[in-house]
Amino acid sequence: MDIDLITNVLYATLKTGTPLILIALGEMVAEKSGVLNLGQEGMLLVGAAVGFIVASLTGNYFLAAFCAIFAGMMMSLVFGFLSITLAANQVATGLALTIFGAGLSAFLGNNYIGIGLEGIGIWEIPLLSDIPVIGKVLFQHDPLVYLTIILFAVVYWVFRSTRLGLKIRAVGENPEAANAIGIHVHQIRYMAVLFGGAMTGLAGAYLSLVYTPMWSDGMSAGRGWIALALVVFASWKAERILLGAYLFGFASIMHLVLQGTKFEVAPNIMAMLPYVATIIVLVWLSSDAIKTKMSAPKSIGQPYRPMS
C-alpha cells in the first residue's frame, strides 16, 4: 500500500463517518433524555430530499442546509407529539416515522431524480492543509466535516460540565425524581428530540449536498439504522460515537482499500459490509450485556405521564 492510497482511505473514512456522527450524536441526546427515536432513517431521507430541492432551486447551500435541519425538526416534532405528549409506544411511532419519511421524501424528490448538483466545495484550512498526508486527510474537507467536529465538542461539553446536561440525564434516568425537583420532563424531552431531528436533518443535507450530490429514493441506505446501533455500541458516550462512526466509515469504504490489490470482490458484496459490521457489533455487545444495560438511560423507551 502506498502513501497516496492510505491518504485517500483516511480522507474517505472521515467523510463517510461524518453523517453517522451527526445522527448518532442527536439520537444519543434524545435517548439520554429517555426517548428512543427509531425514526432516524425517515428524518434522514426527508432532510436529504429537502436539502437537495432547496439547493437546486436557489443554489444557496446555506439555506438548503438550514431547510434540511428545519425539516428534520418538523419530523421529530411529529414524533415528539405522539410519543411524548400522547405517550404512544416509541418503537411503533419511530417505525411509522421511518415509513412516513421514506414515502414523503420519495414524493418530494420525485422531480429531482437524475439531476446533478455541484455540491459544497472544499474549505482548505490555510497553512495546515499544506502539511503532507495529514493536511490532505484532516484539513481539506467540506465545511460540514469541521462543523461536525465542533458539534461533537459541544455535545461532549454539555454532558460533561453543564446543568443542562445534568437535567437531560436526570430526565432520562428517573423522570419522576426529575419532576419532583422542578425539572419540566416533557420540555427537556421535546428539546432533546428536536435536537436529534435537527442533527439528522443536517446529516441528510450532508448526504445529498456533499457526499453524493444528487437525490435518489432511499439514498440514505440504512445509515439512520446503523447510527442507532452505533449509539448502543458507544454506550451513550459522545467520544465513543466519534470513534465508532469512523470505524464504520472505514468498513464502508473497504472497496477503496482493496482497489488495486489482487482481491477482486463484487461491489454489491462490498456494499454489505457496513450492515454485516453492524450485526457483528450487536453480537459483540451481547458478550457484555450487563454493561450495556448499566450504561443505557434507565427510562429509555418509557413515556412519562405527569400525575395530575
Place this chain on the structure above:
Amino acid sequence: MLKLEKRQSDSRLMGYMSPVIAIVMTLICGALLFAFLGHNPGEALYTFFITPLEDTYGWTELGVKVAPLLLCAMGLTLCYRAQIWNIGAEGQFIMGALGGGYAALQFLDAESSWVLVPVLLAGAASGLAWGGIAALLKTRFNANEILTTIMLNYIALNLLLWAVHGPLKDPGGFNFPESAMFADAAILPLFSDSYRLNISILFALFFMVAIWTLMARSWVGYQIHVMGEDAKAAKYAGFSSKTLTWVVLLACGALAGLAGVSEVSGPIGQLVPQLSPGYGYAAIIVVFLGRMHPLGILLASMLLALTFMGGEMVQIQLSLPKSLTGLFQGMLLFFLLAADLLISYRIVFQPRTARA
C-alpha cells in the same frame, strides 16, 4: 381545555373504530394534499381509491398484490403477538425469491408442473433460513431484533443485486441485470389467461386460516399469546421464550419466503433487481391496521394493496408521482397510532376555571 383521561378499562369499541378513524383522517389529509397539488380532491381520491377497482381486471390485480401482503402480514402477526419486533419480512421475501429463483433456474427445460414443488420449497426454505438468522442472533446473542432484521433486509437486497449482476445473470440477456425467464412449467398456474392472478392467493388464504387456527386453538398459539401479554407469567409457566422466538421467526421467514418465490414464479417470471415495491414494510402497517386479527388483516391487506394500485393510477391518469403510495401508507400508520390512544384514554373537556 381538552385533556386525556385514562379509561377504567380499554375500550373494545375504540379498538375497532381506531382503524376507521385513521382511514378517514388519511383521506382528509389526502384530499388536502391533492387540492394543494392543484387537483380536484374528490376526483383525485376517486382516481386513487375507486378507479383501480372499476373492472374485473382491477379486482384480480388487487388479488395479485393481496397475496404477498397477506402472507407477510400473517407471519409478522405471529412475531408481534409474541412481542418480537421483526421488521425483516422484506428481506425474507427477497431471500425467498432469490432461493426459489435459483431453484427455478436449474430447471429451465422443465416440462412438468411438478417442478413447482422444489421451487416453492426452496423459496420458503430460504426465507425460513433468513428468519432463522434473526432468531439465532436474538436467542443466542440477545441482539436487538429490530436492528438485526433491518440489517438483514439490506444484506438480502445486496445479495439479490449481486446475483442478478453476476452468477445468475442471463447469459443471453444483452447484459441486463436480470436472470433468464423461468420455464413455463415453473410459473404458478393462473386462474384465467386474461388475468395475472395466480394460485398464490390460495396459499395466502390457506395460511391465513391455518395461522388463525394455530393461534386460537393450539398449545403453541396459547404460549405465544401469554408470552406477548406477560413475559414474566410465561416464564413462570415454564414456556421457553427462546423456543417461541425461534418458532415465530422461522414461521414468518417461511411465509415471507413463500410470498417472495410466488412473486418471481408468478407475475414477474424471472429474477430482477426490483422485486418488491415494499410489500415487507407495508405488511407491518397491515398487521397494525388489521388489529392482528386474521379477518382484519385480510381487509387491511386489501386496502394496502389498493394504495399500491392507486399510486400507479394517479401516475397514469393525473401524472402525479407514484410515490404517493408510500406517503398514504405512512400517514395511515401515524393516524392509527394516534387514534389507538383512544383505546385506553378518553378525551374530556375540562373548563379552565374548574382547575383548582
